[in-house]
Amino acid sequence: MERERILKIRDLTISFKTGNGKVNAIRGVNFDLYKGETVAIVGESGSGKSVTTKAIMGILANNGSIDSGSIEYTWHDENTGEAITKDIVQLSQKEMQKEIRGRKIAMVFQDPMTSLNPTMTIGKQIMEPMMFHYGKSKEEAYQKSVELLKEVGITDAEKRMKNYPHQLSGGMRQRIVIAIALSCDPYVLICDEPTTALDVTIQAKILELIQEIQKKKDLSVIYITHDLGVVAKVADFVNVMYAGKIVETGTINEIFYDPRHPYTWGLLSSMPDLDTSDDELYTIPGTPPNLTQEIKGDAFAPRNQYALNIDLRIDPPMFDVPGSNTHKVASWLMHERAPKVEMPESLKKRIEKMKKEGLTNG
Amino acid sequence: MSKSTLKYIGKRLLISLVTLFVILVVLFLIVKLLPGSPINNERLSETQRAAIEARYGLDQPILTQFVNYVKNMLTGDFGVSYNMYKDMPVASLVGSAAKISFMYGLSAVIIGGVLGTLLGVFAALHKNTIWDTLATVISVIGVSVPSFVFAMMILILFASKLHIFPTQYSSMNPIGSSIMPVMALSVGVIANVARFTRTEMVSVMNSEYMTLAKAKGLDSKTLIFKHALRNALIPVVTILGPILVNLMTGTMVVEKICGVPGLGKLLINSILSNDVNIILACSFLYAAMYIVMMLIIDVSYGIIDPRIRLGKEDS
Numbered sequence: 017m018e019r020e021r022i023l024k025i026r027d028l029t030i031s032f033k034t035g036n037g038k039v040n041a042i043r044g045v046n047f048d049l050y051k052g053e054t055v056a057i058v059g060e061s062g063s064g065k066s067v068t069t070k071a072i073m074g075i076l077a078n079n080g081s082i083d084s085g086s087i088e089y090t091w092h093d094e095n096t097g098e099a100i101t102k103d104i105v106q107l108s109q110k111e112m113q114k115e116i117r118g119r120k121i122a123m124v125f126q127d128p129m130t131s132l133n134p135t136m137t138i139g140k141q142i143m144e145p146m147m148f149h150y151g152k153s154k155e156e157a158y159q160k161s162v163e164l165l166k167e168v169g170i171t172d173a174e175k176r177m178k179n180y181p182h183q184l185s186g187g188m189r190q191r192i193v194i195a196i197a198l199s200c201d202p203y204v205l206i207c208d209e210p211t212t213a214l215d216v217t218i219q220a221k222i223l224e225l226i227q228e229i230q231k232k233k234d235l236s237v238i239y240i241t242h243d244l245g246v247v248a249k250v251a252d253f254v255n256v257m258y259a260g261k262i263v264e265t266g267t268i269n270e271i272f273y274d275p276r277h278p279y280t281w282g283l284l285s286s287m288p289d290l291d292t293s294d295d296e297l298y299t300i301p302g303t304p305p306n307l308t309q310e311i312k313g314d315a316f317a318p319r320n321q322y323a324l325n326i327d328l329r330i331d332p333p334m335f336d337v338p339g340s341n342t343h344k345v346a347s348w349l350m351h352e353r354a355p356k357v358e359m360p361e362s363l364k365k366r367i368e369k370m371k372k373e374g375l376t377n378g
Numbered sequence: 379m380s381k382s383t384l385k386y387i388g389k390r391l392l393i394s395l396v397t398l399f400v401i402l403v404v405l406f407l408i409v410k411l412l413p414g415s416p417i418n419n420e421r422l423s424e425t426q427r428a429a430i431e432a433r434y435g436l437d438q439p440i441l442t443q444f445v446n447y448v449k450n451m452l453t454g455d456f457g458v459s460y461n462m463y464k465d466m467p468v469a470s471l472v473g474s475a476a477k478i479s480f481m482y483g484l485s486a487v488i489i490g491g492v493l494g495t496l497l498g499v500f501a502a503l504h505k506n507t508i509w510d511t512l513a514t515v516i517s518v519i520g521v522s523v524p525s526f527v528f529a530m531m532i533l534i535l536f537a538s539k540l541h542i543f544p545t546q547y548s549s550m551n552p553i554g555s556s557i558m559p560v561m562a563l564s565v566g567v568i569a570n571v572a573r574f575t576r577t578e579m580v581s582v583m584n585s586e587y588m589t590l591a592k593a594k595g596l597d598s599k600t601l602i603f604k605h606a607l608r609n610a611l612i613p614v615v616t617i618l619g620p621i622l623v624n625l626m627t628g629t630m631v632v633e634k635i636c637g638v639p640g641l642g643k644l645l646i647n648s649i650l651s652n653d654v655n656i657i658l659a660c661s662f663l664y665a666a667m668y669i670v671m672m673l674i675i676d677v678s679y680g681i682i683d684p685r686i687r688l689g690k691e692d693s
Contacts, residue, residue, distance in 0.1 A: 073593055075589060075592050075593055113595050113596070113597055114595070114597075116595070117592070117593060117594070117595035118593060118594040118595025118596070119595055122593065122594075123590075123593045125586060125589065125590055125593075126586075127586060130585065130586040130587060131586040131587050131589070131590045132587055132590070133587045133590075133591065133605055133609070134587070134609065134683075134684070134685055135608050135609055135612070135682070135683060135684060135685075136605070137684075144594065144596070144604075145594040145595065145596070148594070148595070148596055148600065149595060180684040180685065182684070182685045193590070196590070196594065200594075200595075
């Protein structure tokens, strides 16, 4: 079956005006999202994961602006079934609000403790978007909300409709946030660290719920996370982001079993697991660069023990990994004339182990 | 209202009554300890003075006086005026004065509350622009300049120069003559409420749940009025009550300037002439109002903010 492309992001550049000058938060991001598939964006805090998705939603902070690039979104007209492609970047705020946001692309937020309106009942918060966008009657919206609540695994749905957020636990609130996101039957679901703020025991359940719903509704999902464990569980494709750029992209197996970028090596090495208890957990040395300044060469070079001279001068382009049309790496190490550099021994062992255990869902 | 809400209100009422009693004891003692006597006509002889004191029961031990006062108070009798309004019942004197002050205070709070909220929301939505700065300047001026200065300025402008409104209170024209003092009083309220609303609104607009509401694709009208305003106004409501009570006590000078026969004017005059029963009744009324106001605010707070709504079992 041919894959149907839903989102096509090209050369996205976003900057923020702050008191300390212009912050170049996103510096040329490219990625695609296909129907029914899951793309994860991984990276450290401040690498631009959230900013990218906020741009897709059109909810960038007021001081942020998209300087260049395009976010092409394709959907099928509800009546004619005809495919429509629009560049979200070119849409006005009004069009975004009326057509896209909430209706076609919905979002699950990080902290369910703060992302629900404390003075509005759960029911109202779920009913609101469908009444607003589709002009549903109160009864219709109520019925659908109760169904949605059941769907996201909330027992006593009718009773919960009357509850306020503070009367529910964190896990339940996240289920409510998911129900709100699903209320207008979106095509794309963006999950911004949906489990980070939750109890470990709840995390897996929420991930399973999102996967289950994704399958049932044939949703395309974008996961933002810094947790590679989550990525391994849910993603089909992974984009590793560093300092506002995607430095490595590929299928889940390519990223986990055959990582090529030293930054990805660092991320995988710094993943805690049960066997590494005797030595210290690996951390990537240094800190991410200051994005208010012009970055010369590869942004990761100062923290990269494998950095080449050219890394300090010229930003590496995306190199195709031989033998794959999905795996791409932005590192000069991939150049044919670059010295051959192997990933660290300890990481190799780790990957061997992961392969044996089948850590990923791929 | 649920059972436990009623229980809570009952408990609060009981505590309020105890507080009021303590206040009454303290007030009574302070007033009795005041130098001088309410019977201060210098032409009276010692025996005449003693006779008058006996007539009012002022010769009895302080405890008896207090018990009698409380007994009468419970029947609504706050004694009589000793010298300002000879033998007039204090209850009706204070009552009619309080009515005027209350109406003035309430009007100023309503006008100031509405305008202040609008100004605050406006400033918050135009954060860090020239409009925000302008609104901030207005509210800083409003907070720092005392209301009687505004009263004077308004008097000069509207009454002396433009002759639009009467300068002094007149019972013939209660509404017209109330415009200026109410205007003067509401300036401070506008300023306070605007400052408070702006801060709250800014933090609410930056909150996660507003991002979620925005992500739902709601328009800005719905966002501001259905999601943000209510959350921003909860803390504002808490300051309205104390503002109202402060206005009623703080109106003294404005009442004096505009010649309003309100509570402030009555209290000042009664202190000057040592009219003990009026001092007691006025002070007691202020204390009672304050307590009732706090009670109303606490209860209404629970109605607006479900998080502190009582009597709903948490799951």
